[in-house]
Amino acid sequence: MTTTYLHDKFLSIILKYQNLSKPVSILIAISGGKDSLCLIKLIEDFNYINNYFYNIQYIYIDHQWRTDSKQNIQHLLNYIGMTNNDIYVYQILKIHMSESTIRKIRYQIILKHAAKYKTQIIFTGHNQTDQLETFLLNLIRGTGSEGLSSLPFIRQINNNIQIIRPLIHISAGDILWFCHKFNLPIWSDKTNYYYSNSRNRIRYELLPYLKVYFNPKIECNIINFLKLLSIENEYIKQNAIKLYIASRHSYYIAIHYQTIKDQHLALQRRVLNIFFYYNFNKCLDSNIINQLIQYLYVQNQEKTSIIWEDLTINIYRNWIYVQ
Known part of the structure; x- marks a missing residue:
């Protein structure tokens, strides 16, 4: 052969x-x-x-x-x-x-x-x-x-x-x-x-x-960029998974937003994406993520609800949960 x-x-x-x-x-x-x-x-x-x-x-x-x-x-x-x-x-x-x-x-x-x-x-x-x-x-x-x-x-x-x-x-x-x-x-x-x-x-x-x-080596440069990006993404992903496990409710479909509130914005966005993808097989769009993160910093004791597709996302008493 x-x-x-x-x-x-x-x-x-x-x-x-x-x-x-x-x-x-x-x-x-x-x-x-x-x-x-x-x-x-x-x-x-x-x-x-x-x-x-x-x-x-x-x-x-x-x-x-x-x-x-x-x-x-x-x-x-x-x-x-x-x-x-x-x-x-x-x-x-x-x-x-x-x-x-x-x-x-x-x-x-x-x-x-x-x-x-x-x-x-x-x-x-x-x-x-x-x-x-x-x-x-x-x-x-x-x-x-x-x-x-x-x-x-x-x-x-x-x-x-x-x-x-x-x-x-x-x-x-x-x-x-x-x-x-x-x-x-x-x-x-x-x-x-x-x-x-x-x-x-x-x-x-x-x-x-x-x-x-522009550059005859543009393909090689993009490939090198993707290799570096992949390494950094993997690092953020691993930390986001750890944070998600630490913040999720042990019984209900919910995450404790006070746990993720003080983390970096990159980790907050990843945790929210993991939560919805893992539980509902849905990828959040940028508008919904931005709304959720905005509500994390609002000192409001009343329940806040966001309607997204067929889900009702509630923010109440330190928890984000879905109906």
Whole structure:
């Protein structure tokens, strides 16, 4: 079997990951593009030599956005069939939805499948270029520091499932070279060239423009910035979790706001986000967070209520609680 520097890089990534020190079951989210085919090749070659994964499953989500989706599925079935591993195809029936909505549904399907089949690790084919594009997209949308680094190498979903992006530090150019070297059958997706898609416009217009007219090393600089940002975010996140545990009620869905009142604003915002995401699977918008923090400093003994979506958020007697 011919090996390349990408094989060596993939090997070093897997071996230093402590949870893969024994055989595990993995689920690989794929499409027919170069990233997925590169990931398939690397995983199959790695497992052929090391036999780390006792169960490999592939999953494909059909958005039905393309007229050639059926042909693409058949192409993947033929290719995965050569690996002797299972592939599961899910189809989203309602096709007229936004890209962000589709992304949420896609992750929900993948996570439900992983839970059903007791899969510990989910691999995705996101690469370094995806990370750059996501950073610029979220920056334009006005996200916070956590949103800017929203494609980490590892994402812990729960005690049993993790998402790993083993290609996240590999450029799209290196992946394309790898696919050409091994003559991997890349399925060309014409929707990747529609400029109505913001990500495509960033890929083909904004990033090249920044490289030519501002800094030819803009990609390297952004990647270095994201690495530093990820370290700082992790520090704030760990402290916010500790503060949330210290402030939450032992029985009711409530947090003791006097406990978080004297903490830094960054920790206050994180604790409130954790509280609503953990209990209601909802992300607070900036307006609600600002209102809640403002009420923390109002010396008022009367109960204050804020209506947000289907929740009534109450602030009363040192507690923030929800009805």
